[in-house]
Amino acid sequence: MEGTQITQRLINKIAVLDIENAFARAVVSLHGGQVLSFQPHGEEKVLWLSPDAVYGEGKAIRGGIPVCWPWFSKRAEGGPNHGFARTSLWRLKEQGTLEGGETRLLLSLPETTHAAWDGSASLETEIIIGKELKVSLTMQNIGEKTVAISQALHTYFNVSDVEAISVEGLAGRRYLDEADNQKAWVQQGDVTLKGEVDRAYLNTSDTCTIIDPGLKRRIVIRKSGSNGTIVWNPGAELAQQMADVPDEGYRNMACVETATLPALAVQLEPQETHTISTCISVLR
Ligand SMILES: O=P(O)(O)OC[C@H]1O[C@H](O)[C@H](O)[C@@H](O)[C@@H]1O
Secondary structure, eight states: OOOEEEEEEEETEEEEEEEEEESSEEETTTTTTEEEEEEESOOOSSBOBBBTTOOOOEEEEEEEOEEBBBBOSTTTTTTTTTTHHHHOEEEEEEEEEOOOOOEEEOOOOOOOOEEEEEEEEEEEEEEEESSSSEEEEEEEEEESSSSEEEEEEOOEEOOSSSOEEEESTTOOEEEEETTTTTTTEEEESSSOOOOOOOEEEEEEOOEEEEEETTEEEEEEEEEEOOOOOEEEOOOOHHHOOTTTSTTTTGGGGGEEEEEEEEEGOOEEOOOOOEEEEEEEEEEE
């Protein structure tokens, strides 16, 4: 197939773009500035998207790569969990095809302010869809004071069985167990996920690899500009309490998130810019 096809449609009034090129298919939502799907040709879907996801104003879409910004997690001062970028309406600023045939989209939130936040920033997400998926989030402080930014490209991966997979690349790293009062541990060997897992790995920009024996593939997650990795799965009990996750839905999902943790927030000076990015590829 030559070139890129991009078509727009609505899911319950939310505008999404369907992209198809020589390498892959992808779906991107302008609500949240969020990749919802990425599927290289001949490959199973790489990202998990909840069949019960809610598409509506003010709601976060469960799955794909939500952009958590300008804070990650709950915030002592209040405001929505994981910030407001994932519930904002982004603009499609540029679209094009790169020399190698990959599709490039640039989404933007030009002047980003919120009642619960005293900062002011511009935000752009560059999405490159090729054999690999690359997502880069670039922010610039356009206010007059320094702002502390924590964030995540909160990536939900599609897996055959969460209890059968393992995540390589975090051995020896310190983590806080968010499911157990932030107790600190050091990761021994690869990460396996049984029951609720919510871990914040600190000071690591290492590449992680999801080994999925059921789908007979490895998903390689490279990252830059981020000093932390979150590994999350709600487990059976919590999933049952989540209206936008089917009871058994947790089994096919694993989040490995490229993050800046609140404790290690970026101090962004006026006019300063910062980029975090993740690059996802599949190996057989
Ligand atoms: O339900 P959400 O606000 O989307 O958050 C979903 C999850 O995100 C991250 O992975 C956090 O580490 C978890 O503590 C949180 O439960």
